[in-house]
Amino acid sequence: MIHEIIAVGPLQCNCSVIGDESTREAMVIDPGDDIEMVMQAVRKHRLTVKQIVITHAHIDHVGGATRLKQLTGAPILLNENDNALLKMLGVQASWLGMKPPEDVEIDRGIASGDLVKAGALEAQVIHTPGHTEGSVCLYFAPQEMLIAGDTLFAGSIGRTDLPGGSYDSIMRSLHEHVLALPDETLVIPGHGPATTIGDERLANPFLQK
Numbered sequence: 001m002i003h004e005i006i007a008v009g010p011l012q013c014n015c016s017v018i019g020d021e022s023t024r025e026a027m028v029i030d031p032g033d034d035i036e037m038v039m040q041a042v043r044k045h046r047l048t049v050k051q052i053v054i055t056h057a058h059i060d061h062v063g064g065a066t067r068l069k070q071l072t073g074a075p076i077l078l079n080e081n082d083n084a085l086l087k088m089l090g091v092q093a094s095w096l097g098m099k100p101p102e103d104v105e106i107d108r109g110i111a112s113g114d115l116v117k118a119g120a121l122e123a124q125v126i127h128t129p130g131h132t133e134g135s136v137c138l139y140f141a142p143q144e145m146l147i148a149g150d151t152l153f154a155g156s157i158g159r160t161d162l163p164g165g166s167y168d169s170i171m172r173s174l175h176e177h178v179l180a181l182p183d184e185t186l187v188i189p190g191h192g193p194a195t196t197i198g199d200e201r202l203a204n205p206f207l208q209k
């Protein structure tokens with residue numbers, strides 16, 4: 001598996017470019033900004049982007065999706081519970097003092113149980129509401145890897161004080177779905193360093209009984 005993690009935009013969102021080494025088909029997860037850098041990684045590995053997957057509709061994760069779609073022709077996948085947030089990209093931009101990005105339309109809604117494929121690579125969609133109503137994580141079972149969006153960070157969890165956020169929901173998502181994964185699972189959060197499910201189970205202050 002090819003995997004490049006690129007920290008994009010002023011909030012340094014972890015954008016993942018994940019490709020199948022034999023077919024050269026790829027998915028890009030959370031192209032929030034800096035699409036030129038994302039395309040450099042795509043070209044470096046001679047990949048064809050088949051899917052643009054968004055973990056949730058915050059501007060730092062979704063802001064560059066339409067630009068990337070224009071360049072690659074790939075569809076944009078997002079959970080439909082975040083549609084209201086997606087319609088507020090201009091408002092979100094004003095919170096951050098940024099210029100509003102191009103509007104984003106969902107091409108395919110994704111929900112728990114769905115599979116997202118690129119070549120032989122398959123990610124299981126896990127709906128993990130709490131940070132936003134439509135937040136999802138992507139689990140690559142054979143690779144023992146979770147792309148966690150802003151649901152889980154090394155030593156922390158996603159904030160729940162923004163519109164659509166719910167502390168009760170994020171705790172339920174974490175305990176029922178995320179911590180159900182094996183300890184060895186590598187976790188790539190939406191921001192900051194990688195971790196594992198085992199390390200977070202043991203030491204994350206928000207996840208202690």
Ligand SMILES: [Zn+2]
Nearest residue numbers: 056058131150
């Ligand atoms: Zn977020």
